[in-house]
Amino acid sequence: xxxxxxxxxxxxxxxxxxxxxxxxxxxxxxxxxxxxxxxxxxxxxxxxxxxxxxxxxxxxxxxxxxxxxxxxxxxxxxxxxxxxxxxxxxxxxxxxxxxxxxxxxxxxxxxxxxxxxxxxxxxxxxx
Amino acid sequence: xxxxxxxxxxxxxxxxxxxxxxxxxxxxxxxxxxxxxxxxxxxxxxxxxxxxxxxxxxxxxxxxxxxxxxxxxxxxxxxxxxxxxxxxxxxxxxxxxxxxxxxxxxx
Numbered sequence: 534x535x536x537x538x539x540x541x542x543x544x545x546x547x548x549x550x551x552x553x554x555x556x557x558x559x560x561x562x563x564x565x566x567x568x569x570x571x572x573x574x575x576x577x578x579x580x581x582x583x584x585x586x587x588x589x590x591x592x593x594x595x596x597x598x599x600x601x602x603x604x605x606x607x608x609x610x611x612x613x614x615x616x617x618x619x620x621x622x623x624x625x626x627x628x629x630x631x632x633x634x635x636x637x638x639x640x641x642x643x644x645x646x647x648x649x650x651x652x653x654x655x656x657x658x659x660x
Numbered sequence: 661x662x663x664x665x666x667x668x669x670x671x672x673x674x675x676x677x678x679x680x681x682x683x684x685x686x687x688x689x690x691x692x693x694x695x696x697x698x699x700x701x702x703x704x705x706x707x708x709x710x711x712x713x714x715x716x717x718x719x720x721x722x723x724x725x726x727x728x729x730x731x732x733x734x735x736x737x738x739x740x741x742x743x744x745x746x747x748x749x750x751x752x753x754x755x756x757x758x759x760x761x762x763x764x765x766x767x
Contacts, residue, residue: 579747579758579759579760579761580704580747580749580758580761581758582754582755582756582757582758584755593754595754595755596755597755629703631703633751633756638710644692644709644710644713644751645692645709645751646694646706646709646715646749646751647694647696647704647706647749648705648706648715650703650704650705651703652702652703653702653703
């Protein structure tokens with residue numbers, strides 16, 4: 534079964550770039566039914582969807598973060614990555630990678646949900 | 661963005677109780693609504709998709725209903741392992757959004 538695992542620095546200085554990688558195991562990242570997704574969680578704002586990347590490199594970012602977010606995919610390594618630039622303390626959060634799985638409902642429309650998720654990576658922004 | 665408002669924010673209940681959590685969307689999302697359970701220190705886990713479809717392996721005491729703007733998650737016969745935080749999430753459009761969460765605590 535598919536599993537995801539985040540990796541990257543746990544501490545980032547203000548104004549620098551946060552970089553995380555998600556490694557997919559147990560299945561291929563080249564999948565037409567999967568949107569590889571980043572989500573973060575803070576006590577104050579709850580769960581916030583950052584965006585997703587498709588295996589061919591197509592992306593969609595949350596407009597609230599779009600100016601600072603870049604996602605990429607490395608199909609040879611079965612990995613996808615997140616870069617968040619110009620970070621501040623407000624970007625301190627647990628960052629999750631997840632699969633946004635799209636399945637065809639019997640009624641002819643597509644149903645999506647997040648699963649599986651990585652275990653989460655706490656990233657603290659502090660000098 | 662579509663706003664999802666959950667109520668209550670927290671509730672206290674006893675083992676065996678029937679618990680209902682509601683989620684209201686700021687506009688119609690048809691049935692593009694999922695429910696997740698999050699245990700402390702763990703990632704959320706999908707319980708219900710498409711408003712009412714129970715995910716594989718999820719106990720039948722969990723059920724979901726609703727369409728349009730009003731949705732409900734019901735736990736019939738609360739078990740000790742059900743004490744957690746529950747989130748609704750819409751997939752009607754991007755950006756995907758979540759409710760603020762409902763924490764179910766032991767009374």
